[in-house]
Amino acid sequence: EKRAQGAEFVTKKRKRKPLERRKFETRRAESKHARRSQQKDSKKSKAAAARLAPEIVVVPIYWKGEAGQRAKVLSACADVEAVLSKAGKQVYVDGGHKYTP
Numbered sequence: 001e002k003r004a005q006g007a008e009f010v011t012k013k014r015k016r017k018p019l020e021r022r023k024f025e026t027r028r029a030e031s032k033h034a035r036r037s038q039q040k041d042s043k044k045s046k047a048a049a050a051r052l053a054p055e056i057v058v059v060p061i062y063w064k065g066e067a068g069q070r071a072k073v074l075s076a077c078a079d080v081e082a083v084l085s086k087a088g089k090q091v092y093v094d095g096g097h098k099y100t101p
Contacts, residue, residue: 054092
């Protein structure tokens with residue numbers, strides 16, 4: 001209305017937020033940034049761990065027709081995996097059934 005009457009336009013002076021509110025917003029922004037960087041770091045480390053090949057691969061080989069032999073071989077593989085993982089090695093048991101003697 002005042003502009004229509006020829007008065008000069010003056011912007012309203014904004015009130016500043018209280019100090020505690022400003023501190024809260026800066027802390028929130030900082031913590032958000034910290035969380036993002038931490039998430040990126042954890043994602044990178046998980047991806048790197050997934051890309052690394054295991055040090056030892058245990059391949060159980062048994063006759064397909066003999067269930068008793070399969071159970072014995074798989075239990076022996078589990079024992080080997082437990083011993084090697086206690087020793088600090090990365091072990092993977094390939095449970096595929098395509099290998100035969």
